[in-house]
Amino acid sequence: MKRRLAVLAVAAVALWLLPYGLSSYAIHVVDVTLIFALLAIGMGLAMGVAGQVNLAQVAFFGVGAYTVAILTTHSGFGFWTAALLALLATAATGLFVGTPALRIQSHYLGIVTLGLALAFTNWVTNASISGGAEGINAIPVPQLPGVDLSSEYLFYYLELVVFAIALAAGLFVVRTPLGRRMRAMRDDPLAAGAVGVEVPMLRMTAFVLASVYGGTAGVLYAGLVRYVAPESFSIANMFLLLAMVIIGGRQSLFGCVAGAVMLSLLRELLVNYPTYAQVVYGSVVVLVVVFAPTGLAGLPARLRARFGRGSGARQELRPFEPYPAVTVEDSGDGPLLDIVGVGKQFKGLRALDGVSLSVRAGEIRGIVGPNGSGKTTLFNVVTGLYRATSGDIVFAGAKVTGARPYRLAQAGMARTFQNLRLFRALSVRENVLVALDRTRMHTIWQYLLWPVGVWRRDRALREEGEALLARFGLSDFAEARPGALPYGIQRRIEIARAMARHPRLLLLDEPAAGLNGEEVRQLAEIVRSIRDSGVTVVLIEHNMGLVMSLCERVTVLASGRIIADGTPAEVATAPQVIEAYLGDSMADTVEQVVIEEANR
């Protein structure tokens, strides 16, 4: 911490003293570089942090600059009033450009945002209010009492202050709940939805954030150059900006800044050969994506991974500490989960056919059936990933058919995934923190008006997170990336993440898959403790031993239909189950297991 403060202090002093050695041309270059750095931070927030392909950043930049230009020269507003309105205008533009992200992603989003950026340049090139191809000049100098901002040296300090605030704000966002949710959404939108992340709203937020940074850069640009013309906001500049972000490392804001500085200097170095500069940075982009996808910012970690040794501390999975048991009084008002005649039709395939079952509060329900019999599809319909073709889902007395996954998560459903969907680029701790965070998107105003509140809440979350990790015996792995850990530990992290939601209903999709005998035993203990703490559990499982020993009731699916439902003993002896699932030769074994379990 002390070292970090020292580095920060040195950097601040160096930046403060920078103009003293520079010519008037050099300071102009530095001023423009800072503006590009701001743009790059915004782009990094959208693309690197939130995973939203945003090729409209120059348009945000342009909206900011042009709004200031038009309002000051045509409408006679003062510079600062115009600047404020310009930021509002870019935020609105961000909302507009971000709307398609609700429906489309990846390359589709790329072409749409690029198209909208082109639409913007097309508009300013033609409209008379924006001065057409000539643009607008004679934008007034921003007035600041006692400071002459027409001097590019003094303007530098204005930029520096704005840049420092913007970078700090960006870092704050990335490292607190909002940014964590964005990164979770980037890594796995499905799993993010399942832990209550409001994915659609968050995508819009990412675009608004990017646009505000773009708008700020635009305002500064208008104040610095005092002239705007369409070519400053061209697609060529968009790609230059993209190159900065990719080369620097899109997932790190420092990386984005480094990329912006590097490419700006390169451009300056080759100012007489702009096309050769273009060849160089285009080639670097290609080399970076192939050989160093995390960019400059990712290099230290890559080097450490290659040459460094792991930390000396021995890491081990500690035993699970059971939850305090509570007695659940049967409230008597119906089942917690009621699935009524649910059908799900895929193209040419009836995955679920009139499935009805209800789960009492406080029970552990097993769902078994051959591979492909529709078990996971049923989970996906219940948790809102799929929309049922027919039938209804009732959760805690409310009809929730067709509700979005995050709504169901917020209503108290949590789940794990058969193929493990942990957020790969987040640490184990962050995986849990994303799920622990129960704040809704509408509290986002705090970031603007009361960041201290956000910070306090984050601290409280972290404490809660440590307790949860300790309970699941995962404290030693808090800093690790989940992908590098053994399978059994990953499974446990997923359960911990689901439990971080404090759910009423926990859906486990094959939690024992890939676990060894001892791990299966621990799993059974964990699931029992979870149930005893008042959470209702539904689990899909192939491991018949686990199902038979753990569940009070078992539902058997085959070819999308329920073929049996009852106690493990009843189900295991039902002829249709033996036929469909276990096969004749296994029937006696199951009976034997059931008897052994009963005698325990």
Added chain:
Amino acid sequence: MQVTLQTLIGGLSLGAVYALVAMGFSLVYRTMGLVNFAHGNVVTIGAYVASTFYMSAKLPFALAMVVAIVVTGLVGFVIEFVLRPLENKDFDLMLIGTIGFGIVLDALAIIIWGATGRAVPSPVPAAPIDLFGLRIRTYDLVVLAIAAAAMLMLMLFLQRTKRGAAMQAVAMDHEAATAVGIHVGRSNSIAFVIGAGLAALAGGLVGPMLYVSPTMGGALGIKGFAGAILGGFGSIPGAIVGGLAIGVLDAFAAGHFQGYSELVTFLVFTAVIMVRPTGLFGERTVNRA
């Protein structure tokens, strides 16, 4: 009515070029599940090579086109070769990698041919045909015919040949394709080369219609990509219909909104894609997005 029809014809002929560009996008997507953002820049290269050999080397137009197709095919081969480590791994990174190539290609075009554009004379007699009072340029008909022929050949290739079937199989399931003995890398390479060849075809053909300039390909690329998505990404007939639709949309937007045509075109495109993300012929055989 007369004006509407005339606009329609103008839109269709430019749309035919968009359709050719869109086909390149769709072919590469259908056979390797990748969006090649450098496709438009390859169009630029194709246009310059074709016009250079046609105008400076005085080759016949058709022969100049062949040279252009060979050159861009080579460019496509290089792009695929460099980006191969990312194939079947990271979709978005590959996409950015192709943008990087686009930046380089654009700069190379300026270095080789200069920043100013050039006009290319029409290779067929310039007198337009008069049909019921509608003026149709003969060259536009040639372009439409070539686009139609290219579509037919591409469809035949994909549906009737072993190689074509194998290339589609690669995009659908590269592991299963490997198991039946298909060389996935080679298949992708061929896809890219054909895609680049289509870009040269579009670039060479559009030369006499528009002004050949370094920025031409970028604009054509974006419109062509929009056409491909509008038609249903990955579908060859969809690319034709989508490309023509963008051309017609462009023409009418230019007629009614003059300079604002691009603005209108992209707003309409955005609206359509939001209502129907899979496009008109959307089948989504490849789903990696």
Added chain:
Amino acid sequence: MSAAALEVENLTVRYGGVCAVQSVSFTVPAGGCLGIIGANGAGKTSTLKAVLGLVPRTVGALRVGGQDVSRVKARDMVRHGIGYVPEGRHVFAGLSVETNLMLGAYAQKWNAATRGQLEEVFALFPVLREMRGRLAGALSGGQQQMLAIGRALMSRPKLLLLDEPSMGLSPKLVEEILAALQRLSADGLSLLLVEQNAKLTFEATDSCLVMENGATAMTGTSGELRHDARVRRVYLGL
């Protein structure tokens, strides 16, 4: 006595830091039928993919019909007489049934013999003939499974690797698949069958290998294993 259809010695697969398969060895005799059973995540699919070379692996020895194939690329394994039926079928969904089958013979010249092989597959699974013009993605699960097997057979393999052919199928369809496998086996085809469905595996195979956590837990003839109390426990996960 001819060489074994497939010999695998000390096969190991790692994903990142996780060891999915740990020095597994087995032999499929010529014309014989070996089963690999185990729970989900036991490493069965990784084993099969590793034999084919679809995932990075280390292997002590890998011989097909006595010939070393440890350095043969995955795409050339079919030319050494190995057919592969992937888990979850993985047919080429956007292509027609017939094209799917013909692609199975991709490694050969398409000629009259290929047509003949197509007819043989149609004879084995008549429903595929009726559906020949349909898109593979529009078939039911059972039909897709037949298509996947048929596709693998088109290369006239000597050894067929099957990954969970019973997955998601009704008991009746599983019986049909089983019958087809038994017919193929009777015709001299060697089989390596990976399954969760122990019943099917015991019926279809001569001997079995039981996997647990990426390692071999047990081996024996199918007849012995089906009555072995330990297998029942391992299989039931106790």
